[in-house]
Amino acid sequence: MSKVFTIAEGLENLGALRTGGQGSVYKGKRTGTIYSAVKLIPTPIHTESGDDKNYRNFQNEVAKLQKVNEIPNPNIVKILSWGVTESGSFPYIEMEYIDGPDLNELLAPPHEKIFSLKELLKVADQLACALAHCHKVGVKHGDIKSNNVKYNIHTGNYVLLDFGLAIMSEEQRRSSIRHAGAVEFMAPEQHEGKMLLQTDIYSYGVIVYELLTGEVPFPLTGEGDSGRNAVMLGHMEAEVPDAIRARKLNLPEDWPEAKMRQEMQVPAWLINLINKCLQKKPEDRFADGPELHDAIVTGSLSATAGTVGTGIAGVSKANIDVLKTENKRLQQQILELQTALSAETIEYEASQMPDNESKITVSKLGFNALVALLVLFIGFSVYAAFYKKDARLPKTITQDSLKTPTDTPAQTPVEQQTDLPANDAYERKRIRDSIKHVTDSIRQAVIDSTTNAERDKVQVDTPQP
Known part of the structure; x- marks a missing residue:
């Protein structure tokens, strides 16, 4: 060996x-x-046995916390140990020490008053991932606030800390909240000592709102009970202030104008998500951490695909308003350009026209129609002229015409017609030949006028009076 x-x-x-x-x-x-963080629970345990109710509750809640660490999560602090202190008999849980500032410190000088959109979305995603992990194993945190989320400078992750409230009884939680709880992050039902999965969702919404705007929806303005009561009343009854307006008011003055415009392009799905988290009734919020995290993933994917938000998933209302304004401006410019070009065209054509003459433009179809009417008119005129000539020819007297009406039987209308002289056949033939000659000549003229494929119209010049 x-x-x-x-x-x-x-x-x-x-x-x-x-x-x-x-x-x-x-x-x-x-x-x-090795450094660690130890959370002491303010309720003493008299005996470490099943006979002590507080000790039993403590053991049950610690068992849940241990489930959180069965599958490691980079956004949840590791639970190292738990037990009861030797002096004072206070229950405690030992957690991994996270080296880095918390969110409350990152919102204070010398840092900016608000988070950039890029970093805000990172926090929102990682904190929702931590809640989803806890809620899947039945653990409710109960004390989510800015200084319970730290930035790990070694890993670059945001980590959810301090599960101390999760292992308290309902009576202990009610007493702790009444005297020392961060009332600005508490859901309406927490003021009655209740803690639900949706309670964590509400506190999560307060954190994201704070990072977006630089302040919580209902800030604490006084030190006494009156100030705390005013905040509680705001959570239970008042409407949440407009996040977009609050962010615009808290933009750092030293930011370039281009960065200010970029940082105001808040995704519509994120605003909708915050509003749903901050609903007064627990049943109107996301049911739990997994549903919350799924909403973030869906919103992020829709924004990447180019769907918005307020009608196009991931595009803010400000984006849509800017695009509409720009579209109207471009349409107005196009209309003005078209008007100017039309005026220039008319002026140019007028300048090219001679002073002593004007032109009448006739389409090819109209010209052909006029020619056809002219042919018909000439043909009819020639026919009428020869027909009148035939009508004036002297009638031939025959022996049958000397007979009296009584000497011959009644004749039919055809037989009563006057016979033409013997040279009538020749005259008719001559008339037909003349009409045919004129018609052929005009038809050929029409063909000659329309065979030129390069001319789409015929201009007939008329002298000015």
């Missing part, structure tokens, strides 16, 4: 994990200074 040696002072060797030609890997145990 090989000898187990000490690697260095404070670093214990627990045995080899694997060996190879380039070296060996050992399992070590750090025995140096």
Whole structure:
């Protein structure tokens, strides 16, 4: 058996994990200074046995907290141990120490009064992830506020701390809230000592509202009970102030104008989410952490896909108003440009027209129609002229015409017609030939006038009077 040696002072060797030609890997145990955070519960436990009701409740709630750490979550503080203090017999829970500022410190100088949208969405997502993890195992935090969420400077994550209120009884919670609770973050039902899954949702909404606007919806303005009562009344009855207006008022004055415009493009889905979290009735909020986190994921995806928000998922109302204004401005510019071009065109055509003449434009279809009417008119005139000539020719007297009406039987109307002289057939043929010649000549003229495919219209010049 090989000898187990000490690697260095404070670093214990627990045995080899694997060996190879380039070296060996050992399992070590750090025995140096380790920092932790210890939460003391203000209710003493008389005996550490099942006969003590407070001790039983404490054990039950600690068992729930241990479930939270069965599956590690980067946004939840680790529970290291729990027990009862040797002096005073106070129950305690030992938690991982998170090195870094809390949200309350990040909102105070020298930091900006509000969070950037990018960092705000990061906090909203990670804190909702922590609540979803807790609620899945049945743990209600009960004390979510700005100084219970810390930024871990080593990992870059936001971590939910202090599960002390989660292991208190309802009576202990009511007493703690009445005297020392952060009333600005409390849901309306908490003032009656109730703690629901939706209670954590309400406090979450207060935090996100605070990061967005730089202040909580109902700030505490006095130190006494009157100030606390006014805040409680606000949570129970008053309408939540407009978050967009509050953010605009608290924009840092030293920000460039472009950054101010960018930071005011708040996604509509985020405003809707905050409003739902801050509903007075618990049943009107998100049911629990998983439903809250799903809403954030859905909202983020819709914004990435280009759907808004107030009608286009992820696009704010300010974005839509700007686009509408710009669209109207562009349409007005196009209309003015079209009007100017039309005026210039009319002026140019007028300048190109000779002073002593004007032109009448006739379409090809209209010209062909006029020619056709002219052909019909000429043909009719020629026919009428020859017909009148035939009517004036002398009638031929035959022997049958000398007969009296009584000498011949009644004749039909056709037989009563006057016979033409023998040269009538020749005259008729000549008339037809003349009409045909005129018609053919006009038809050829029409064909010649329409065979030119490059001319779409015919201009007929008329002298000015």
